[in-house]
Amino acid sequence: MIIIDKALARRQADGNPVRVALVGAGFMGKGIALQICKFVPGMELVAIANRDIEKARKAYYQADVLDPKKVSTLDELEYNIRNDIYS
Structure with a gap:
């Protein structure tokens, strides 16, 4: 994990974090969302x-992301990702 941690730290410092999406916001999904949002610099x-x-909103709220925007189309999602808007 040290190699990955260093690579993620470098991406964070460069302002180029790895962007990920999560499918599923059940018990495990909420925990993963919290982990990524709070404790994984560079992601x-x-x-x-x-x-x-x-x-899905509750998973974001638990991770202190209070303003996620609902999207219904791929175009809306891509727009939000380009503009650093949580979806």
Whole structure:
């Protein structure tokens, strides 16, 4: 993990974090969202997909992301990712 930690730290310092999306906001998904948002410098959770939108929002809220935006199309998602808007 040290190699990965160093690579992620370098990406964080360069302002180029690895952007990831999460599919599923159940018990495990909420924990993973919290881990990425709070404790993994160099990695950014940009989107959460879930059948129940409220569960996706709760996963973000638990990680102190209070303003995720709901998207319905790929174009909306890509726009949000380009503009650093959580979806």
